[in-house]
Amino acid sequence: xxxxxxxxxxxxxxxxxxxxxxxxxxxxxxxxxxxxxxxxxxxxxxxxxxxxxxxxxxxxxxxxxxxxxxxxxxxxxxxxxxxxxxxxxxxxxxxxxxxxxxxxxxxxxxxxxxxxxxxxxxxxxxxxxxxxxxxxxxxxxxxxxxxxxxxxxxxxxxxxxxxxxxxxxxxxxxxxxxxxxxxxxxxxxxxxxxxxxxxxxxxxxxxxxxxxxxxxxxxxxxxxxxxxxxxxxxxxxxxxxxxxxxxxxxxxxxxxxxxxxxxxxxxxxxxxxxxxxxxxx
Numbered sequence: 001x002x003x004x005x006x007x008x009x010x011x012x013x014x015x016x017x018x019x020x021x022x023x024x025x026x027x028x029x030x031x032x033x034x035x036x037x038x039x040x041x042x043x044x045x046x047x048x049x050x051x052x053x054x055x056x057x058x059x060x061x062x063x064x065x066x067x068x069x070x071x072x073x074x075x076x077x078x079x080x081x082x083x084x085x086x087x088x089x090x091x092x093x094x095x096x097x098x099x100x101x102x103x104x105x106x107x108x109x110x111x112x113x114x115x116x117x118x119x120x121x122x123x124x125x126x127x128x129x130x131x132x133x134x135x136x137x138x139x140x141x142x143x144x145x146x147x148x149x150x151x152x153x154x155x156x157x158x159x160x161x162x163x164x165x166x167x168x169x170x171x172x173x174x175x176x177x178x179x180x181x182x183x184x185x186x187x188x189x190x191x192x193x194x195x196x197x198x199x200x201x202x203x204x205x206x207x208x209x210x211x212x213x214x215x216x217x218x219x220x221x222x223x224x225x226x227x228x229x230x231x232x233x234x235x236x237x238x239x240x241x242x243x244x245x246x247x248x249x250x251x252x253x254x255x256x257x258x259x260x261x262x263x264x265x266x267x268x269x270x271x272x273x274x275x276x277x278x279x280x281x
Contacts, residue, residue, distance in 0.1 A: 004100040007092060011249040016183050020242045027095070030102040034091055035234055037105045038112055039083045046080040047230040049073045054222030082123040084233065086112055088240040089156045096157070115156055122151060122162050146180040147173055153247040172250040180246050187239040195232045199225075 005023050024031065053073045090111035094103035126148045134141035147169050154165040173180055 004102075006100060007096045007245070007248045008252055009248070010252045011245060013179060013182060016242055016245050016249065017186065019245060020187070020238055023092075023241055023245075024238065027091070027102050030104070031088075031091055031237070032234065034103075034105045034108040035084070035087055035237065038087050038109055039080070042076075042080040042083045043230055043233060046073075046076050047226055049076050050226035050229065051223055054226055078124060078127065079120060080233075081236075082120045083112075083116070084236060085123070085152055085240050086115055086119045086156070088237050089153050089244055090115070092241065092244050093157050111156065118162075119152055119155065122155065122165075125162075126151065142181075143177075146177060146184055149180070149184060149243045150247050150250075153244045157244075157247070172247070172254055176250055176253075180243070180250075183242050183246055184239060187242045191235045191238055194235055195229075198232055199228060 004026055005019055011019065049072050087108065090108045091103060093111060094107045095101065098107075130141045130144060130148065133144055147166075150169040150173060151162070151165045154160055154168050155162065158164075158168075160168070
């Protein structure tokens with residue numbers, strides 16, 4: 001039987017992608033169980049709000065993000081996504097602590113409830129920062145996205161503050177921005193392509209009903225769209241697992257380099273230290 005994946009090691013780009021799928025395959029049952037048990041309530045509520053928002057769309061003939069249901073949907077989608085991110089990273093954190101053994105749902109829940117409000121607040125602040133950066137200029141938001149993606153793994157795995165996590169994220173991503181961006185981009189494309197493939201039957205159904213009835217947007221499609229959209233949400237566990245593996249890889253790489261530098265410095269004189277070698281205490 002193949003050994004479980006070791007998280008704390010350096011990985012190349014291809015290893016990050018392949019190990020993401022290996023982790024999901026080896027841990028599918030306990031990971032999916034934890035996801036459903038912890039995020040199920042958020043998922044159902046978010047689905048309901050999306051249905052109500054879409055239903056309003058069908059009644060009024062146009063969608064408004066500033067309607068009551070539109071605002072409620074946007075706000076709770078942030079809560080829903082934060083719950084998904086926190087569940088995935090909490091699972092991996094406990095997995096590492098148990099020396100690569102799958103955690104129980106209760107162990108993941110203990111992490112989840114401890115970090116929930118801290119992660120939710122951080123996710124909201126980072127989202128606002130990305131939106132502001134996007135409106136000022138598109139490229140700053142693209143630059144910040146991989147950096148901000150590492151913040152939550154650092155907060156949870158190292159039990160750090162928001163400030164500590166942001167500082168370390170900038171530090172470890174130095175000279176590795178393209179590596180991190182590439183992982184996020186590729187995994188996001190894989191997820192979006194899968195979601196689009198699952199949407200094809202609904203789109204065919206919608207196109208046929210529109211041709212037959214002459215209606216632009218009907219209630220049935222509004223419900224089907226909301227259900228498929230949220231049924232596919234678990235796929236976003238993949239990019240979260242990938243960015244967490246990036247965190248482990250970059251951290252191991254930086255620490256290994258620091259260790260090598262300290263070993264090389266053994267036996268060498270440190271002029272700054274020699275200035276105080278005769279100081280009496």
